Amino acid sequence: MSHPYPAGGIRLPAFSKGNRDTQVGSTHHFTGGLVLGDGPGGDGPERRMGQESNLERKATLILHARPETVSLVEQVLFKWINPNNAPGKQLVPHWIDLVQTQANGQVIGYAVRPTAHAGPEYQLKLARIKTQAVAQGVLDDLRLFTEEDVCPVEWHNARQFLAVRRPDLFADPVAADVVGRMTGVCTLDDLVSATGLEGMGFRALVRLIRSGHLEMVRHERIAHTSQVFKAKEF
Known part of the structure; x- marks a missing residue:
């Protein structure tokens, strides 16, 4: 959404706060972008957010629509120690798909992934990342968001909120x-x-x-x- 300047022209939404740019096109999977928030301009809450799967789009809209959500940022970098790597190479980057700040001050990370690609090995990796992120005070929790977490009612209402905003x-x-x-x-x-x-x-x-x-x-x-x-x- 763009907003008119009082003296003419338009004011575009602010750039994403994510730590990496999402893909703008792919021949293998969904890519897209949303503009979420209520205010115009670089200092306002309205901001661009990128998605690299349709499930990420659904998770973004559903979490953004929840009343406890104060802010939502995609692709947040966290460097964690992988004990399976060779000595000196344990510190590896991981991008948390969505990080939600709640009204009560809790900061919740979400790994958005289809159930078919969230097997035991991936969940073990996620558990290790969660333990380290919580211990360092980066997050209060890290949760897995799959297609099973897409409530049809929340999904419908989130799209309606977006449509009439x-x-x-x-x-x-x-x-x-x-x-x-x-x-x-x-x-x-x-x-x-x-x-x-x-x-x-x-x-x-x-x-x-x-x-x-x-x-x-x-x-x-x-x-x-x-x-x-x-x-x-x-």
């Missing part, structure tokens, strides 16, 4: 006013009707779910029939 200077204040006055549990359809803005109102309400002002009663795909309640004041 551009602010609407007209609809957003209207939706905030409606939500500010709501009590108890309502369906999104009730709130959309109260805004009088149909699709614009629905998108604005989804942004309020993303920001934590609204919370869903059930863990389900966001839809007009979803029940929500006010979870945070403006």
Whole structure:
């Protein structure tokens, strides 16, 4: 996403914070890029992120959408000691696919890998890296993320958050006013009707779910029939 300058031109998202560039093209596997965050410019939270597999893309969107996530960085370098290497060559680089900083201060690393390629040998290597990273205070945990961790509900809602993330200077204040006055549990359809803005109102309400002002009663795909309640004041 780009943002207009007040005096003309555009402001592009900031570059990735990763320690290495991801591939921009391959004949053998998926490559891609995302722009995630809420603000424009180099000093804002909006930033480019690269992916080298479709599973990495799913993991990135799902983790970014979780309310506990404060920041997410891809391809973070960690040098670990491999006891199987020859003396003097034990220190080897490893790039952690995703590193999530949570609101509680915990820093969690994720190795994103299909189950078919995460056999015992790889898991042993990952366990050694985890032990060293935690001991050095680089991470609080290192977890394996496979296709089995892709929750269909989280995946659907994460894509919806991404699709509606551009602010609407007209609809957003209207939706905030409606939500500010709501009590108890309502369906999104009730709130959309109260805004009088149909699709614009629905998108604005989804942004309020993303920001934590609204919370869903059930863990389900966001839809007009979803029940929500006010979870945070403006």
